[in-house]
Each structure stands twice: as structure tokens, then as C-alpha cells.
Amino acid sequence: MSKVRIYTLAKEVGVENHRMLEILDGLGVSYKSVSSTIEEDTVELIKQIVAEEGAQGAGSGAAAEASQASTSSASTSPANTSPAQPAADDVQAPTPGASAPAPTAAPAPEPRSSEMPAASSSAGAQGSPVSTPVKERQPGEVVQPSSMQPGNPQPGTPQPASDAPHRAPVVTIMGHVDHGKTSLLDYIRKTKVAAGEAGGITQHVGAFEAQTSKGRIVFIDTPGHEAFTTIRARGANVADIAIIVIAADDSLMPQTREAIAHAQAAKVPMIIAINKIDLAQADPDRVKTDLTQLNLVPEEYGGDLIVVPVSARSGEGVEDLLEYISLTAELEDLRADPKGEFSGVIIEGKVDKQAGVLATVMVQEGTLHIGDFLVVGEKYGKIKAMTDSAGGRIKSAGPSTPVQVLGFSEVPDSGEKVRSAKNEHAARELVEARASDRRDTENARVRSRLTLEEMMGPLGSVRTVNLILRADTQGSVEAIQGILARKESDDVKLNVMFAGIGSPSEADVLLASTAEATILCFSTTPAGGVKKMAEGKGVDIKSFRIIYELIDEVDRLIKGTTEPVFEEKYLGRAEVRMIIKHPKSGNIAGSYVTDGSLKRNAKAKVTRGKQVVYEGTIVGLKRFKDDVREVQTGYECGINVDWDDVQVGDIIEASEMVEVVQA
Template structure:
């Protein structure tokens, strides 16, 4: 035995992985993870340390009786008192074994991602057939499925996220819900554009990745090429000295599947996944659909707390009461704890994948939550109106004087253009600015690009390609900026402007207009509204406001609303009457309201 994996040695010696890593740390041995290998000399040292620990534990209990056999009777008579110390020592180890208030562990939630024909669904089907008691229908599904697999290490929950381009939305959501991402790559095909996208989504979600090289049973399989290609994405396999776990598998024969499940359990153990089944419930919508017979069905992944039939749930700005719950095997259940996927009947509207779910005590409480969310949404819409300037690369870089990272997604008309732009960006990096190209490709940006940009707070740069109308609309909805260039020097100028430090826009306060308050209108919901006459300039909603009473400034704040008669308006010109709603209720007749706005100043 020249080398042995750490977790294998831990299993042989009967200690847990954390204990083994502590011993290695004490010896100063470098390792990447529990799947790393160590030398035979290190193995012998570990065994010696464990033997010494075991000897120390037993010495106190056995030393006195051993001596007692050769000592006078008076000492022998006293010796039996010493073994009583053995039970006294046991409680020293019990606090670690039975913490009174420790949050229990939960099963890992795993998503399997990859190209559509690389065997992802076949791998899931093999795990279902061998690890799930109740049989389920196999084949490609048109929605995200979830099931629980029983292994020797415990339960593992799998989310099925199809690899089709059309289901990029679901794939992005799957990476965020899951604790571990399995990237499936065919041994005869290596990396594909959708594989790269799946890896980018997993990296953006900051979840541990395990690479499963599938179809190793084929004659043309070349796992080494896949490993080499992975290094080009800065994903270095453990056997090459990196920290990426790579497992060769065959969904057809089952080769390597047990090893894959073992690695999932090891990764979950190191992640120390916990959830309180008695805590406040929270969960995520995996999928929502309408069944012709049952009505609206929603699959929920329970993350914290426990769900019960009869509970009220709030999703977005709608709510429902759980009438029935079904587990992943199709059986009716009355409650579901953490890391449990359940199908729920009780929503009146189909919830969207990825939406968060929370519980409410009763229907009244659920309605209150919805009302608060509606108010918050309106406030956010108003805030977006105030931030008229679009989000730019400068905003992403943040304050000067810090090491900043800019996340970018590149799209261009040819591979040559992509490589040229990447070369330019690499040369523009400095000690203060790091440019991270998360994903690059040929062709117009896709909905998946927008979702990845949203997850990772990235900007999409396009060269000689333009986004489709639907993609642009989604980007606007999510607040993602897509910047298009036709001339490469314009893109270079943009990057130069960032690196040189011309980052923070300079604003100045500019006068807008003045109004006189002629009457105060009491409104039950909006508070006091200042019925005013605009005497100079103009008033604009979301402008800054200063209220003067005599010679004293009594209030400084914001114009939160403007009305002309009963209609909400954005602005009112000189010579018109209007209702000005301030976030302040002490306005009085005769007050003078002055409006200003912050305007970006052109810099030389």
C-alpha cells in the first residue's frame, strides 16, 4: 500500500473524517479534501497517534489493577476503587456526542446538470431503479422532478434539472436550491457549450461541484481528454493536483455510481448541512403546473421547519392552504421536514419556479404578508424611477481604493472576436481591478445568460450581436444591463475608462421648481397631501423636497407622489395646481416647497 485515500483510511480505522483531518493538520500534512491520497509513512503515523490515544484512555483504568497483582494485599484491596474512575471519564466525551440544543443534520440536496445527450437522465434513472423503493416513470421529463435515494450513508435528495437550452431557467434555479452540483460530461464528447453554462451556473451559486464522466463503458471513451479540457476552465481534477472531484461512471452498467454516491455523502459531511425541523418554515418552489383533474400543483423543497397539511403558505403575492401533500414516491403524507420534496395541492395560482415559500398562522396573517409585499414592490418601483441612470460597469466596480471584481458575460459574432476581447480584458487587469469572464460564447445573448448575470451580478457585453426582444425584456425586468458594441475600440475605450479610475460619477443638486401650499388635504391612506400651486419651474415625482415656513426650513425629504385631480402624474409645470405627497405629515397652508434633483455632471 503506497498510497491511500483519506476517507478510506478513516473508514478502516473506525474514525470519522473530521477526526482524520484534525490528525493530518496536527502532522502538518497538506491535502485538498478527504478524497485526497496520503503516503504510507503518514498512514503509519496516524495509526501510531490513534494507538497512543487509545493507550492513554485505557492506561488510567487498567494500570492500577495490573500493579495490584504484584503488590501487598493492602494495596490490592484499594485497587478496585480505581476502575470506578472509568465511568467517571465517559461523560467527558458525551457532550460532543449528545449536544442538547444542536441543530440536527439534514440530507444533501443534489442537482445533476449537463448537456442534454450526455446521459444525465440515464444516470438519474439508474439511481432511481437501484436506490428508490417505489418505482417511478423514467425518461426525459418536461419539468423539474425531485426524488429521494436511500444509500448506506443516509438519504440523498436529487433534483432533476434538464440540460436543454429551453430549460435554462430551471437549471439556474436548480443550482441555487441545491447543496451540491453534479456536472455530467460524456467521455466520448467532452465539454459542450451547455456544459460550460452549467458549470458557470454552479460557480455563480457557490455550490460544491463533482464532475461525473459518463459513458466510460464506450470503446471511444476518453476520460483523460475530459480531465484535460476541464483544466482549461480552471477546474483541476484531484489526481492532477487540484481540488475538483472527478468520478468515472456508466449510467448503463452502473460502474462508478456507488463511488459517486460516496463522494456526495463525503462532500455533504464536510459541508455540515443542518436544519431545524422545529424552526420557522421556509422552502422553495421547484415546479408549478396545472393538472386537469387536481388543479394547481406545486412541488416545494422544504429547507427549514416542517410543513403540515392545513398550513397556510405565502408565495410572492398569492397564498394557499395545503389540502394534500404527496411525497416523491407518490404517497400521501401529513408532514414534511427539511430536505424533503413534496407536491402540494392548495394554491389558486401557479407559482413560479425558484420563488420562496413561507408559512402563515392563518388566512388573515397570509393576507397581511401579501399586502406588505405589494407595498414593498411599489416602493421598489418608485426607487427604480429615482435611479434613472442605468446600471453600468462603473457601478459594479464599486468604490475606489479597493480590489474590485467585475463579473462579465461575453457574446460575439465569431470565436475570433471572443478570443480577441478576452485577450484585451486580460491585459487590462490591474492590482485594483480583477475582470472575471464567467461565460463566453458565439451568438446573441440568451435567457440563460440573463439568469446567470442576475445570480452573479454580472454585465453582459455583446460584440456585433444584439439580444432578441424577449431576452431584452427579461433583462430589463431583472435589472441586468446588456451593452452592445459594433466597433471593438469602443469596447476598449469602455474598459480603459474603468481601469484609469474614472469610475464614480459626480452629481450635483439642481433646482427644479417652487410651489406654494394653499390647502392641506387629509387622506386616510396617504397621510396629509399638500394642495399646492406651482409658482416657478416644475415639480417631478421622486424629486428632493425642502419645505420652508417663514424663514425656517422645517423639512427636507422626497416628493413621493404627485396628483392632478385624481390622477397620479410624473411632473407638473408652472401655473398648475397639484397635490404634493411628502413622506411627512406636518405640512401647513402657506408653506413653500422647493424641489431639486441630483444630476450627473459631465467630467472632462
């Protein structure tokens, strides 16, 4: 027997994946995930353990039935006799027709049933009697919450997250253009949609549900990392799992790298789908090797990245992909309470010429009903109609269900969180409160950015500096990455989330805003629209033409919470020889530089005799009619210190603050 994947063995022996992992942990076997492989001798040992558990479970069940029969028989007697009573005289005589118990032999101890097979075994060894048999759970069986079980919440009572029912996973598909994202979704639609739906899935609902052997899977039909991150930027995480589609004949491309970076920033589990394996030029091994360059190591190479070869055209491998999605969801233990307070996220919104404003909502918690009032940002509406992903009208929708709702008067923004209100009055109050809070914030707020300490953590801990790198050529990108790798230490980790060629894009800004990253550009500059977007989101974009300046900036980021030390550095001085009156700039000091140099924006100190009469800044510096940055010794210049009381004979001394390099 060759190596076997853990989940395959679990299916073969009839136990759940969680139970299989428990057995492996008990044996001390190391693994990455349920899709890892195990050796032949381990497989045989596990089969033996599961068989023994099954036998113990069957014995416990038989003993429990015997116990119940014995208890029922004893209850027909006028008085129950404890098997621990030693004196025969104390035992009441049985009623006529009843069989008398043997006076010298006590009933055999009855093994105690338990939910876990291991507990059942130990209880049976101790011989603890029970009066009420407990329903035995088969090895690996997962007991779902039920309002009929003792101790579980009754209908209408919100359940704790750990006891809430499991929900379907929500999956998004991302990747490079033309690598087959849409084709893969289309194949899953055609093969996994319930029979009888005329015309298949309607295209205007931004998600669809696939029925698989492992249960329901919800796919967000808005592939693209920009949309994915836009939703996250508004504080909402919709997807539980990200599928990165890579063409087997093309390998990693710029948008592939971007998609991976966005999924990593969202901290959602990733599954790689290598598509187009049916092509003659397909090379899946090349894709796997290229992934290792991004520190993504496939399982077969000893890592923990799930990689599934598929063909969206023939369907090869698609069942395996769905299986891996279900396995990942099982390990993530996704739960939601359909009886809890409603919450959801807007996937997309639009205006239909006939119906009006339509919004697609992903229900995350609770249940949505027709007639409910929904609040999205500073908008609200009452649900007049709901359509499921198959295009059918429905009256309610539970967790992990995408629905298109009719009832908003304005189009809500994608990624906005959705809340419910008891009635229209409560909805209006919530909207007005949000609008008031926004106005107060806008009026009082001075935009603040994260301090380095907030961004990278306190000293003494391992700090991570998130960077996005853009350069003019691939050679420059690789050279800078090599330099950055040497800058890392035990205390600071440089995380280059994405490195690409060309100017930074709006997608880079979105990624930086959600991951608190700095965008570094070498020999390339952002477009005006990207700059404006970065300013609005508080993202730093820094451009450099000299490599050493870029490295100096990285050094400043690495210093993190270390407070920089500055000192005043003397630059030079000039003597005022005439005053020039200017209608706009005020009085300009016609001066002669006697020592050092003067720089624009340097600190200025004006002395008259031995007294300092002014301290400020050199706001303007001219040579004849030209504005200049610096004037050296022996040259005349015009100095504007934004102070009209400067006089002939005054001395203007210039200095600047410089950071002290600490050892």
C-alpha cells in the same frame, strides 16, 4: 503500499472524515479535500496514531468504570473519606463487615474520561479524579444532538444552527444536452429507491430521494442551468451541490460551460461526472485537460476539483459519485432544525386536470404538516394533501424533503420562497401587506442600478469585474480573452464568467442578473426579447463592431470607483440667417456654419450681440430635408434648439463634454 485517498483511509481505520482532517492538520500534511491522496509513510503514521487513541480510549473507559465502582462502594460508608486526609486518627472506623482502607496508601488517581480522545489522554496524565463518569466518545465519533443529553434544547425549543441535526444534501444535475443527465438520474432512481415501491418514483414530483450507505441524498429532478438560475434569481438557493455531467466522448460543449458558470455564480460545490466511459471512443483524460482551460484543475492534476468517471448505462462509478456527494455534504456541515420556523422553496407548480393546482415544495427549515397555511409571494393556500417523492401520502415533512402539496388556488412561481402562517387570517394579512409594499415600490421607484463602487468595492481592495462575452467566431472569443487577460492588475480582476459564440441568450441575462455582470457582444447583437428581458432585470448588454471600442468599455469598467473628470470641448459655431417656421418642430434656425462643426445632441449656446440668451441642446440638425448627425464648416443647415425665440443674426455655438484621460 501506494497512495491512499483520505476518505478511504478514514473508512479503513474507523474514524470520521473530520477527525482524519484534524490528524492531518496536526501532522502538518497539506491536502485539498478528503478525496486527496496521501503518501505511504503518512498512512502508516496515521494508523499508529489512531491505534494509540483507541488504546487510550479503552484505558479511559476501564478507569471510568473502576472509578464508578469505587465511588459506589465508598458511598455505602457512614462518611466518605478523602484520600487527601493524612491523619489516621481523623479517619472514622469502618462499619462491621466492611474492609478497612489501607492507612498509608491513598487510592490511585483515576484518569478522567472526555469526549475527545486527545483530552482523554491529557486528563489521564494529570490524574484528575472524577465522581461521575462521562460517556466516552470513540475516536472520530460524531455526537448527534439529543433532547435527552444535558444542556440540549428540549422538544419544541428551536436549536441554534450549530447544534441542529444534520440534513440530507440537495443535489442538482446540469450539463450539455445528450451528455446523459437524465440517464444518470434514471440509474440512481432504479438502484437507490427503497424496495417495495410499486412502479418506482412518480415522474410528476420534481425531486426524488436516494438511500445510500452514507444516508439520504435528495436530487432535484429539474436539470438545466436556466431553471437553476431562475430559482436563484428570486433569492432562493435550493441546491447544496451541483453535479456537472460531461460526456467522455464529447468533452466540453457550450451548455457545459454555461452550466459551470452558473454553478460558480451560485457558489455551490461542484463535482464533475465524466459520463459514457464505457464507450470505445471515450477519452476522460481529454475532458480533464479541457477543464484546466476553465481554471478548473482536477485533484489528480494537483487541483481541488472532484472528477468522477461514470457510466449511466452500466452503473460503473455511480457508487463513487454518491460517495463523493456524501463526503462533500459532510464537509459542508449541512444542518437544519426540524423544530424551527418553517421555510421552503417552490421547485415547480402546475395545474392537474383532476387534482387542481399542485406545487412541489422543498422543505429547508422546520416541518410542514397537513392543514398548515402557506404563503408564496402574494398567494396563499391551506395544505389539503401532501405526496412524497415516492408518490405516497404523508402527513408531515422535515428539512431536505421534497413534497407535492395540494391546496393553492393559483400556481406559484418556481423559485418563490414559502412561509407558513398560523391561520387563514394571518395568511391574508401577510399577502395584503406584500401587495401593498409592491404597489408602493412600483409607484415610487425609479429603477436604480448598482454603482461601480457597490459592484466592485472600494478603492484599495481587489475588485472583480464580472463579464459575459459573446462574439461571432471562436477566434474572436479567444483574441478578446487574450486582451482581457493583459488588462488585469493587482487591484482589478476580470472574471469572464462565460464566453461563447453567437448572440446572448436569456440564460446569459439570468446569469448576469444574479452575478452582477456586464454582457459584452462583439459583432453580434441580442434578439429583441433578450433586450427586453435585460432591461427588465437591469442588465447592461453592450454591442461593439470595433474591437478597440470594446476594450475602451472594459477600461471604463476597470476604472471602477474612480470618478471620471469631464471638460467642455468646443466644436464650432454657426450664424443664423433665416427663421423657418415648422408646424411640429417650432422655429428652425436656417444657419451657415462659419467654424468647426455642429453635431446633433451637442450642447448649444445662443448669443445675441455679447449676451447669452439661451443654453440648451441641438435637438435637430438638417441638410435640406434630410436629418444629419453633423455639419461641417462652409455648409448651410437647419438647426432646431427647441427654443422659438431664436432670431436672425444670432450665433449658435456648439460644444460637448468629453472625459479627461487621467494618467
